[in-house]
Amino acid sequence: MSDTNVRTATIAVLVENEAGILARVVGLFSGRGYNIESLTVAAVDEEKLLSRITVVTTGTDMVIEQIKAQLDRLVPVHMVNDLSLAGPHLVRELALIKVVGKGEHRVEALRLADAFRAHVVDATTESFVFEMTGHGEKIDAFCALMRPLGLAEICRTGAVAIARGTAHMAA
Amino acid sequence: MSSTSSATAVTTDQRPGAEVVLRALKDQGVDVIFGYPGGAVLPIYDALFQQNAIRHILVRHEQAAVHAAEGYARSTGKVGVVLVTSGPGATNAVTGLVDALMDSIPVVCLTGQVPTHLIGNDAFQEADTTGITRPATKHNYLVKRSEDLAKVIHDAFYVARSGRPGPVVVDLPKDILIKPAPYTEAPAAGVEHRSYRPVTEPDPARILEAVRLLKRSERPVVYSGGGVINSGPEASRLLTEFVRLTNMPCTNTLMGLGAFPASDRRFLGMLGMHGTYEANLVMHGCDVMLNMGARFDDRITGRLDAFSPSSKKIHADIDPSSINKNVKVDVPIVGDAGRILAAMIECWKSDTTPIAKEAQAAWWTQIEEWRTKNCLAYVQQGSIIKPQHAVRRLYEMTQATGRDTFISTEVGQHQMWAAQYFGVEKPNRWMTSGGLGTMGYGLPAAMGVQIAHPDALCIDIAGEASILMNIQEMGTLAQYNLPVKVFILNNQYMGMVRQWQELLHGSRYSESYSEALPDFVKLADAFHARGLRAETADQLDDVIREMLAHPGPVIADICVAKDENCFPMIPSGAAHNEMILGPDQEKNARAVTDDGMVLV
Numbered sequence A: 001m002s003d004t005n006v007r008t009a010t011i012a013v014l015v016e017n018e019a020g021i022l023a024r025v026v027g028l029f030s031g032r033g034y035n036i037e038s039l040t041v042a043a044v045d046e047e048k049l050l051s052r053i054t055v056v057t058t059g060t061d062m063v064i065e066q067i068k069a070q071l072d073r074l075v076p077v078h079m080v081n082d083l084s085l086a087g088p089h090l091v092r093e094l095a096l097i098k099v100v101g102k103g104e105h106r107v108e109a110l111r112l113a114d115a116f117r118a119h120v121v122d123a124t125t126e127s128f129v130f131e132m133t134g135h136g137e138k139i140d141a142f143c144a145l146m147r148p149l150g151l152a153e154i155c156r157t158g159a160v161a162i163a164r165g166t167a168h169m170a171a
Numbered sequence B: 001m002s003s004t005s006s007a008t009a010v011t012t013d014q015r016p017g018a019e020v021v022l023r024a025l026k027d028q029g030v031d032v033i034f035g036y037p038g039g040a041v042l043p044i045y046d047a048l049f050q051q052n053a054i055r056h057i058l059v060r061h062e063q064a065a066v067h068a069a070e071g072y073a074r075s076t077g078k079v080g081v082v083l084v085t086s087g088p089g090a091t092n093a094v095t096g097l098v099d100a101l102m103d104s105i106p107v108v109c110l111t112g113q114v115p116t117h118l119i120g121n122d123a124f125q126e127a128d129t130t131g132i133t134r135p136a137t138k139h140n141y142l143v144k145r146s147e148d149l150a151k152v153i154h155d156a157f158y159v160a161r162s163g164r165p166g167p168v169v170v171d172l173p174k175d176i177l178i179k180p181a182p183y184t185e186a187p188a189a190g191v192e193h194r195s196y197r198p199v200t201e202p203d204p205a206r207i208l209e210a211v212r213l214l215k216r217s218e219r220p221v222v223y224s225g226g227g228v229i230n231s232g233p234e235a236s237r238l239l240t241e242f243v244r245l246t247n248m249p250c251t252n253t254l255m256g257l258g259a260f261p262a263s264d265r266r267f268l269g270m271l272g273m274h275g276t277y278e279a280n281l282v283m284h285g286c287d288v289m290l291n292m293g294a295r296f297d298d299r300i301t302g303r304l305d306a307f308s309p310s311s312k313k314i315h316a317d318i319d320p321s322s323i324n325k326n327v328k329v330d331v332p333i334v335g336d337a338g339r340i341l342a343a344m345i346e347c348w349k350s351d352t353t354p355i356a357k358e359a360q361a362a363w364w365t366q367i368e369e370w371r372t373k374n375c376l377a378y379v380q381q382g383s384i385i386k387p388q389h390a391v392r393r394l395y396e397m398t399q400a401t402g403r404d405t406f407i408s409t410e411v412g413q414h415q416m417w418a419a420q421y422f423g424v425e426k427p428n429r430w431m432t433s434g435g436l437g438t439m440g441y442g443l444p445a446a447m448g449v450q451i452a453h454p455d456a457l458c459i460d461i462a463g464e465a466s467i468l469m470n471i472q473e474m475g476t477l478a479q480y481n482l483p484v485k486v487f488i489l490n491n492q493y494m495g496m497v498r499q500w501q502e503l504l505h506g507s508r509y510s511e512s513y514s515e516a517l518p519d520f521v522k523l524a525d526a527f528h529a530r531g532l533r534a535e536t537a538d539q540l541d542d543v544i545r546e547m548l549a550h551p552g553p554v555i556a557d558i559c560v561a562k563d564e565n566c567f568p569m570i571p572s573g574a575a576h577n578e579m580i581l582g583p584d585q586e587k588n589a590r591a592v593t594d595d596g597m598v599l600v
């Protein structure tokens, strides 16, 4: 275990779907000075009252081990899974990207969107809203290209992630 | 609501919420609670009035209620219970909750709350108690539905006492206390929580690995902490058995004092910032370290990159997040200290790995040589009382009474002198605020201990500054006739602050003089207690004798040397082998680095 080598970890956390759980998790990160690159949360099992949190964080191996142990210590946490270590996994993010412009820029934006498999979900004569899903890096790249073409607004969900194959998390 | 999956009996008859609360407490074996009333908890106070099973101790400040519950818990192994009102009642309790969190003390704190329909409206005496106490507790609950009430309380006790113990808050809106609620029995087989399942049974493979490492070790040490105390007296008995079986040197943290008898020759004294020369050099020089229920706190390790540089480290802890947090370890063992020790003893006896006997004998020779430094020696001469001497005499004279003695402390130099000079022989006899270092802890903690052990001798070794932080509890002592002895080492300074200023800030004693002190003898008198004072060395024994003989509460004001420093000391940011042993070496402290200066 290294205490110098910094890595990114994508951690899935299965929790009780109860009041205050998100505050507990976020408070843990801010209180102990851990990074949050992104964090998503939603109920995933209405019957068993479970929610799933995906948190992307960076730190040394020692810090990431700490983060996992600290998360696991929260009373309403069922399970913590470091997908980055567990093996092959899928990471996806959804983004809505608004580009405002006219003429040549507009044509170029549409052409690039096509190349990136971004969908037009709203359009006026002077604007587009593109929807795209994918790895965060792909969204970064697309946004960088849109910047000179009239990029006006970005909203992103943050990553959700799941292991490939038969391995799965269940409480 | 979450938590229990096991079948539980729900009664069909419904009683007001407040009665359900008391019934749940009673089922949890609670016989005493420490509290302070107010509007939001009036229904509980009304229910208390109409029963006899649970005794209520009325404190004078909610912080003291929590410390009293901590003293009760730490001296009995049971969960301490607190009852406070909403808003200021709850916020006053926060320091106590964090104290209990840092030192892993099981406490359940019931807080009143404004009625559910007013939550979020900035109602009178509303505070976001679950929000405020979230990082101050192991877990907390807000009860929003009557049908959850009893179950939440049972859960709260389970969470507070299991795994690594800690404080749990249950926030109770007033309407929930009034409305009829069903009662749910505590599950007979114990709560089976949906998501919270602490590991208590250690992995046998790790036990074997640890035992073999220790047998082959040439320079072993056992470093044990509060986890052994928390595991229950049996764990301390097993620790003692293990250390005697293996003949290893043993040192305790501040929180671990009493787990191993101080009088045993294998005991090296406390380790860390104000630990003994021999304990710290053993930690520095060992080749295998067994950390049993301690957490490599910064008071223990000193500068991390110089901490015990050539040892393999075995770390036994019930909390996986303690492992590899500050110090990387070679053999982690997750589990309850008592079970781990039992497994290690068995494994030690059956495993045939040869023991490095000769090398260990040489290690003991080296340790005995370090001991001859006599690092806790002091010279009592003249009429000015040395604080070390005062604690030593207190120790000797209480020993002579043969009474079961419980010591609590406040925070500062006196606390360290108490740890150094008052040898604790048994677990649960030593209460101090270790992790948070809360001035004002000692008096209410002693009060809680005395409630649990009415016939025992309970002494708060205090400083003149700290004692003023919860002095109002003298009123509680008077009301319940609790014969707690407050033994003040009065150096007229916030001595520990003064010491740091002397060593690190060019003797600029900024705001550390205890100006305008009260007359503690008259203060005792005002609170219906006995006040005593020793001004000169020849008065000391008489004052201690009178204090011990007096059947009621006492404040003994011991006027000690004002400028005494607490040694040995590892300056912040220094390593174990860079310890300052006494005044002659103080100049070494100038070597404190800029990195060290920023440390607390």
Ligand SMILES: Cc1ncc(C[n+]2csc(CCOP(=O)(O)OP(=O)(O)O)c2C)c(N)n1
Residues within 6 Å of the ligand: B410, B411, B412, B413, B414, B415, B437, B438, B439, B462, B463, B464, B465, B466, B467, B489, B491, B493, B494, B495, B496, B497
């Ligand atoms: C609530 C609180 N405030 C401040 C401190 C910082 N502090 C640590 S020791 C100390 C001085 C304690 O003075 P006293 O009680 O007289 O004990 P002495 O060190 O003189 O024995 C202070 C202010 C603290 N530990 N707790």
Ligand SMILES: [Mg+2]
Residues within 6 Å of the ligand: B412, B463, B464, B465, B489, B490, B491, B492, B493, B494, B495
């Ligand atoms: Mg003082």
